[in-house]
Amino acid sequence: MTHEVTRESLLARVQQLAPVIREYADRGEQERHLADPVVEALWEAGLYRLLIPRAFGGLQVDPLTYYHVLEALARVDGSTAWCVFISDSVSLSLAFLQAEAVEAICGKGARVLISATAFPFGRAVSQAGGYRVSGRWPYASGCWHSTWHMAFCNVYEDGTVEPQSDSTGKPELVLAYFPRSQVQILDTWHVSGLSATGSHDVEMKEVFVPKAFTWKLTPQAPRGPHFGDALYRFPFLGLYGWPIAAVALGIAQGAIDEITRVTQHKTSPLTPGTLRERPLFQTQLAQAVALVRSARAWLYEVVTKVWEKTGHGEEISSEERAEFLLAATNATRNSAAAVELAYTAGGASANYHKSPLQRQLRDIHAVTQHIVTAPIQYETSGRLLLGLPLDDPAMLL
Structure with missing residues (x-):
């Protein structure tokens, strides 16, 4: 049985993996899948087992820790965070399988x-x-x-x-x-x-x-005996779909990190001084930071509130689910706007393959295309806030 780990220790693992992830990022894009050494490192660090019950060797982390880990990974590389998100979030759905199937998939040190x-x-x-x-x-x-x-x-x-x-x-x-x-x-x-x-x-x-x-x-799908913890009563889409927003926030923060680093020495032949000394860049940076931090604050406030209610055995209302979806959608859209600001501030050099900004721009706009936090979800949130019926049973799980 795996012992409980802390959020801080998991975030430290991400930082330890960052050099390996960056080293193989170009190879991953060329091969169109994560490089083998990256997958091995993620597995050894336990990052593919974040939502699996401890009874099956998983880490069974709380929702806010899960969001933080995904954001930290995406700050390094969007594709890496996305693959971890998909595998972990889908592993959550094992809660609805019969015990013999869960044993076959997760038992005896299986690679999940x-x-x-x-x-x-x-x-x-x-x-x-x-x-x-x-x-x-x-x-x-x-x-x-x-x-x-x-x-x-x-x-x-x-x-x-x-x-x-x-x-x-x-x-x-x-x-x-x-x-x-x-x-x-x-x-x-x-x-x-x-x-x-x-x-x-x-x-x-x-x-x-x-x-x-x-x-x-x-909506009435029962959960199995190994999934009785509060984690598995948390709104299903709050772990299965809406963590996309954490990936988006990480990509955006990575872009802010990169443009801040670049401006320490970036100059233009047309104007004196470095980019960081120009009022326009200072404004763009401040706008990007405001977009990301405000979106993160709201999203994590909602995750925390819903987690506390879940832990107390309270039902999550339609209005609370609407706010959750709205906060996730807002975080994704804000993140895209922040990356665009960083990329624009980077000028022509941001378009080179050697610049992380061009990858972050491409990645964030792939994230925004996913239906889970697409603009249509504003309509879904509005319907929930108005008490109107929805066609998606997953919203009530």
């Missing part, structure tokens, strides 16, 4: 790196004891090094064309888990931002998945 796709592009045909699954799913971040894969599927009866419906009349969704060796990776991840995440399409055909390795996405 999980890739996943949230689009219901799979076809799960009901059979005795499980489902026959086929499908092709995009955005399987981290699939190159993953040991397991999770996929969303619509449920069908054998021989039918239309998916089954749940009690509300919507298509019934099942989440299926299977060894990554059972899926084929398709070389599709040719992108500008977060290019080292290896978020390729994956495909599988007619693979039997036992029922124990699946669960149906409903």
Whole structure:
């Protein structure tokens, strides 16, 4: 059993890993997945086990620690933080599997790196004891090094064309888990931002998945016996989706760090003195810092408040979930604006591959494209604040 670790010790581990992550960042972009030495270092540091129960060798950290660790990683490299976020957040969903499946995935010192796709592009045909699954799913971040894969599927009866419906009349969704060796990776991840995440399409055909390795996405989905801690009663999207905002904040802080460093010596042939002496840059820097710090303060205030209520066994209201989503969306958008300010201040030299600013600009705009904190989530937050119904059952988990 793993002993409890502190937030400070985990952040220290990130700092120890920073030189390795930076050393292989270019190679990761060229190969379009994290370099093997980076993955090994992350695994040895325990950063792929942040949300796994201690009973299975995980670290079972509190939500605010999780956000801080992701932000610290993204401050070094966005793709690295993204891959850790995906695997850790998906491991949280193991709480809804039957005990035998959790034992098979996490037990006996197993290496738990999980890739996943949230689009219901799979076809799960009901059979005795499980489902026959086929499908092709995009955005399987981290699939190159993953040991397991999770996929969303619509449920069908054998021989039918239309998916089954749940009690509300919507298509019934099942989440299926299977060894990554059972899926084929398709070389599709040719992108500008977060290019080292290896978020390729994956495909599988007619693979039997036992029922124990699946669960149906409903607000009433029960959690297993090893997931009784308050961490696993925390709002599901607060750990599964909204930590994207911590990745965004880290990328933005990294850009602020870089432009602050560069301006110590950057000059222009057109004006005297260094960049740091110019009023325009001073204004841009102050604006970027204000955007990031204000967004971080609100987001972490909400995480802390919701965590305290969860620990006391209190229900998290729709209004509180709306504020959580709104704070995460705001942090992501503010972070993008801050990176743009830093990149613009960097001038033409920021466009060179040797400048971290160009990667941070590309990465942050890949983050902003994710549906979880996209502008449409302002509408979702507004509906929750107004007490209007939502179609997403995950919002109530």
